[in-house]
Amino acid sequence: MHPRRILDAHIHLWPASAANPSSHSWMTPGAHLAKQYSVSDYLSASASSDAVVEGFVYVETDRRVGSAGDGQSEHLEAWAEPLDELRWLRRIVEGTSEEGAGFTAEQGRLMKGIVAWAPLDRGPDVFEEYVAKAREVAGEKTWGRVKGFRFLLQGIKDEGALRKLVLGEGFVGAMRRFRGEGRDWSFDVGVDMRRAGVWQLELAAEMIVKVNRGMEKDGVRFILNHLCKPSLEDDVGDDNRDWYRWCAAITRFAGMHNVYMKLSGGFSEMEDQDPSHPMPVTEVVTKMRPWLNHLFAHFPTSRILFGSDWPVCNVRGPGDELSWNHWRAVVEQVLEEYGLSEREKDRIWYGTAVEAYKLDT
Known part of the structure; x- marks a missing residue:
């Protein structure tokens, strides 16, 4: 039997120079993720005898x-870090490595797609200004790999503030610029049921409807991250109203033909694992089963795609060396348990990422 082909739809990387709070406000010195995570590190972590990673989406x-004012110079100062991220990605794609960078000249071909940051909160005109500068910084080869954008919503924990943002004309107008004039970009939706509330999912659904109103057939594709971060440790049932609201939101998303779901991020929503004694695959699947039962009953498998969330999966998963393959084993078990055909499995592991992100493979 040939090794399974995988196109990992969700990974993160950063150089040593960005492994600090100055580049990432969420990064704490000495924390697990506060070090370089490179392409070479990723390929080492994902090495397997029965699967081969043929590419990934960054x-x-x-x-x-x-904080930006209204002037161009103020914008460039505010965007310094995201633009520096693109400069670094350009070095990977163009193969201009240097000692200690953690990638070779040949490995850039594996970066099939890039989901970049963009200032969608500033409206369509500023978005266009950013796109022009980002394209200049990235260069044509790397810009050609940019297949979508993400502006994280999960950290906005005031319901009124998030509603005002995602349903506002500026945010919606910026996303409507993703289509037309040769553009076909997607939006990655990062919401968090467990830490913020299920209302984030409900607002995301309203946002999608508003963005695509009047252009449903050719609308923007939305890719939901990490099952929307459900509370996998919670009991589900009659007393858990949030569980029913999550189910209702997933059912609503399932009815939107241009919405996809990443089967990713599960380790981050359950108890920490000991690298010397990882949680058995069957136990992980059992914890996820109520949520997966609803997902596979209502969401078309043709719009579900695999993502590892590496290296974030290492933090509560069984460490840097084991987490990627442990999550892959969990997904293998899930797809087997829900009776998917080999063709359906191949779509989740590979084909759906190509479709959702319009990748050149």
Whole structure:
């Protein structure tokens, strides 16, 4: 039997120079993720005898963004870190490595797609200004790999503030610029049921409807990250209203033909694992089963795609060396348990990422 081909739809990378709070406000000195995570590190972690990673989608890492005024120079100062992220990605794609960078000249071909940050909160005109500068910084070869954008919503924990943002004309108008004039970009939706609330999912659904109103057939594609970060440790049932609201939101997303779901991020929503005694695959699947039952009953498998969320999966998963393959084993078990055909499995592991991100493979 040939090794399974995988196109990992969700990974993060950063150089040693960005492994600090100055580049990432969420990064704490001495924390697990506060070190370089390179392409070579990723390929080592994902090495397997029965699967081969044929490519990956790089997702922006929430670089620090300054407060911007209305002038171009102020914008460039505020965007310094995200633009520096693109400069670094350009070196990977173009193969201009240097000692200690953690990638070879040949490995850039594996970066099939890039989901970049963009200042969608500033409206369509500023978005266009950013796109022009980002394209200049990235260069044509790397810009050609930019297949979508992400502006994380999960950290906005005030419901009124998030509603005002994602349903506002500026945010919606910026996303409507993703289509037309040769553009076909997607939007990665990062919401968090467990830490913020299920209302984030409900607002995301309203946002999608508003963005695509009047252009449903040719609308923007939305890719939901990490099952929307459900509370996998919670009991589900009659007393858990949030569980029913999550189910209702997933059912609503399932009815939107241009919405995809990443089967990713599960380790981050359950208890820490000991690298010397990882949680058995069957136990992980059992914890996820109520949520997966609803997902596979209502969401078309043709719009589900695999993502590892590496290296974030290492933090609560069984460490840097084991987490990627442990999550892959979990997904293998899930797809087997829900009776998917080999063709359906191949779409989740590979084909759906190509479709959702319009990748050149």
